[in-house]
Amino acid sequence: MIASTGGAETRADIWPRERVLPYSPIPDLSFLNEKPAGLRGRVRAQGAELVFADGTPARFWGANLQAYALFSTRPANIRAQAKRIAALGFNLIRIHHHDSHWVTPNVFGTNAPETTRLDPQSLDILDQWISALKDEGVYVWLDLHVGRRVTAADGIEDFDEITDAEGHADIHGYNYVSGSIRERMLEFQKAYMSHVNPFTGMAYRDDPAIIAVLISNENDLTHHFGNALLPDKNVPAHNALYMAVADAFAARHGLDREQIWRSWEFGAPKIFLNDMEQRFHAAMMEDLRQGGFEGLIATTNSWGNMSIAGLPSLSEGSLIDMHSYGGPGELDIDPLRQADMLSWVAAGQVADMPLSISEWNVSPFPAEDRFVSPLRVATSAAHQGWDAPMIYGYAQQPLNQALEPSNWDAASDPAMLAMLPAAALLYRRAHVQPARETYALRLTPAQLFAGISPENSVAIRTLYEQSRLVVELPQVPELGWLAPRRAAEGALVVTNPETAYLPHGAGFVESDTGEFRRDFARGLFTVDTARTQLAAGRLEGGEVQLSDIVVNMKAPMAAVAVQSLDGQPINGSEKILISIAGRLQPVEDGRSVYLREPLQGQLHIRAADGLRLRQLDGKTQPHDTENGVYMIDLSYLSGEQWLMLER
Structure with missing residues (x-):
């Protein structure tokens, strides 16, 4: 048997076999965490930084804990895993896929006929996770909507238009036009955030260890779900609502009503879609604030290779949240020719705003070089000033025994585990310095909504590994709610996204601090601090x-x-x-x-x-x-x- 990668061959039958146990020895970096989480009060955004209530800078190295790992891990193992999470160097966990229909049980229980009631037993398990993590100095990020599929019993108007063969409906996209879907989402977040955790004695909304919420996961109109509302999608009632909002927006701003609804086109349609998103998110955020939540709020995410045309509505939250997935061979990518996974993150760094990455990973599994990704994420995050990278994920399977090999269960993948503590130490202890120079992508409104992304911008691709890169947001007449965002004085202005900042034929890219270098001609990454x-x-x-x-x-x-x-x-x-x-x-x-x-x-x-x-x-x-x-x-x-x- 021969295993062959990159031209090198090794006899696989002489490779040693290793069994990964649930509690195999790991380095103990738990000393990095202050206990309990929340000791310094609320985390807030202060310009481009996150700080605690006492003014101390806050930096989070995190992971997702999702699906079956949430609800099917036995209580005795919850405490043990919280300690292990802290030992690996994590100080932030995102609770994810808590509501997804394919997870049994989920926050609504087991095969619940409706999704308007939170299941007490499921909440009890979540309470135990949050309490155990808090005790270990690990903060929590809560998603409010991920994979919830509503049912006929939920009282959704025009439900028959969007239901599937099993009698359920995905609400992504439809929530922006359906008043009844919005009401169900508001009801959920009220109930969820007001729930009192008996192990901490605090409602989720009041607990400073719960630093952030995400209103809706991967649910944008600008690049993904706007198309679900179009005339040819066989949803006449939802399309009528969409078209009415589009007509009103066009009339209000003197735009072409025959163009404005065409969601797949760049330009004016993207301005309109940003406005639709913002109006929905503003209502959801107002409800959270009126309910007493003082933490960070992310609206939705930049994901799935979105262009910067989707950033304006995201900037209405406390921070910009990114998702980015790479593949094998990321070290080999020539930035003069191609985007890599971290260039997509860099394109979401809005000037004067914090940035989180609630999902990052490489796939398909098992990428032979997957252990390199934590090191690169941590290094670029420290260099760029990104605030909260979170691997997807720590675990998706129940954490009661040895797990099957999986891309979504770093807890049991020895390749990923090997470098996660190193990455945590590098990032959280600031072993890599911030960039010396900042470059600001300064665009006109026409450019902002033209579809610029790392895929077509060599400036983004060649700058971010050298210096800090931020995207400025201009004033847009049609978006009165949009606060212009400018880089700090001294930033170097970039007005042409097609300008290359590496010489033709270069074989490596190096940070302006001289501390790290990616030799893409060889496929080698080094950090020297x-x-x-x-x-x-x-x-x-x-x-x-x-x-x-x-x-x-x-x-x-x-x-x-x-x-x-x-x-x-x-x-x-x-x-x-x-x-x-x-x-x-x-x-x-x-x-x-x-x-x-x-x-x-x-x-x-x-x-x-x-x-x-x-x-x-x-x-x-x-x-x-x-x-x-x-x-x-x-x-x-x-x-x-x-x-x-x-x-």
């Missing part, structure tokens, strides 16, 4: 020398990160975390068993004298020392993902 030094990607291309480490490996795809845990530079630290990842493939029977590619090579670290190399269980590992350099033969690690070099 005082407290984090790492190399990830195709390490077989030759020795990688950084300030205090040298990586010399023969690996088609691997990563090595060396980090100070005591706040000192690596070369003077007395507590160093070493994270190691190589290619892992799950066996074909769906069990939590992986084949691990053996790693061969040397890691040299210049550090303080007298340190010892240990596994997480305390067992000493062999190594040599010469002239203050620790020389580690990676061939003898037997699959260890983490080592400690400490006094």
Whole structure:
């Protein structure tokens, strides 16, 4: 049996088999969290930053906890998993797919005939999760609508137009025109946010550990669901409502009523769709505020390769929320030619607003280089000043036993797990500096609604890995509610999104701080700072020398990160975390068993004298020392993902 990737071949039958257990040893980064969550009061937006009530800057490294993991994890395991989540370095969990029809039970119970009643048993489980996470210093993000499918018993007007063969209806898009759907959504958020958690003694709306809510997940008109309301979609009542709003908007602003409703076109239709979204979200946000919620509110998300034409309505929330998914080979993407997953995030950074990423990942599973993505997300987030990246997800399966290999269950994927603590430490301890320069994409209203995105803007693609990139929002006459957003004084203005900021034929892109570099010609990512030094990607291309480490490996795809845990530079630290990842493939029977590619090579670290190399269980590992350099033969690690070099 031969496993072949990128031209390199390895005999898979000599790869060791590794079973992933629910509580296999991991580094303990829980010291990064203040306990309990909410200790410093409410998190609020302050310009482009998130801060606590006492003025302390807030930075969140998070994950999704979704679907069956929410409602089918046994109570004893909820507490244990909350501790494990904190140990991995997370301080934010998004509660997701709580209402989705395919999850049984969900927040409405098991096979509920209607969706207007919250199930007490399901709420009890959510209460336990929130309490356990709070105790471990982990904050919570709540979604208000994700995958709810209404039923005939829910009292939805013109329900027969949108029902499916099973008697349910997806409300995405229709909520913007249907008064009865909006009422059901308002009723849900009132009941959900006013629910008192008996384990914390606080209603969700009052708990400072619950920092944010999302009104509706992946539910925009500007790029996705506006088309569901068109005349040819066989929804005459909903289309009539849509057309009436479009006609009124056109008349009010002197626009062409024969064009304005054409949702698939850029220009004036996108202005109209932004206005429709804003009016709905304004009502939902007013209800949340009147109900007493003082936390952050995200309206919906920029997702599915949306252009910046969708940003105006999103800017009405407390922060812009992004979703971005990449694929295998992200390190190889030439930004002069193609967009990568993080360029889509960068295109959503509105000037003077915080930015969250409530979903990121790479697919399809199992991408051989998936362990590189946490390192790149954390590095760009620190460099750009993004506020809350969240991997999708920590777990989707019940957390009671070993999980089947899955893209949505990082909790049991040894490849992702290997680098998640390293990424958390890098990001939360600010081991990577903010960019020195800020570039502001300054567009006219006509340009803003013309469909600009990383797909067609080489400026976006080539700038974000070098310097901070923000998108300014101009004043738009038809959108009286839109607050113009300008970059801070000193920003370098970009007016032509087709301008390249890398020389033709370049083979790498490097940050303006000099701290990280992506060599896309080789497929190698490096970070070189005082407290984090790492190399990830195709390490077989030759020795990688950084300030205090040298990586010399023969690996088609691997990563090595060396980090100070005591706040000192690596070369003077007395507590160093070493994270190691190589290619892992799950066996074909769906069990939590992986084949691990053996790693061969040397890691040299210049550090303080007298340190010892240990596994997480305390067992000493062999190594040599010469002239203050620790020389580690990676061939003898037997699959260890983490080592400690400490006094």
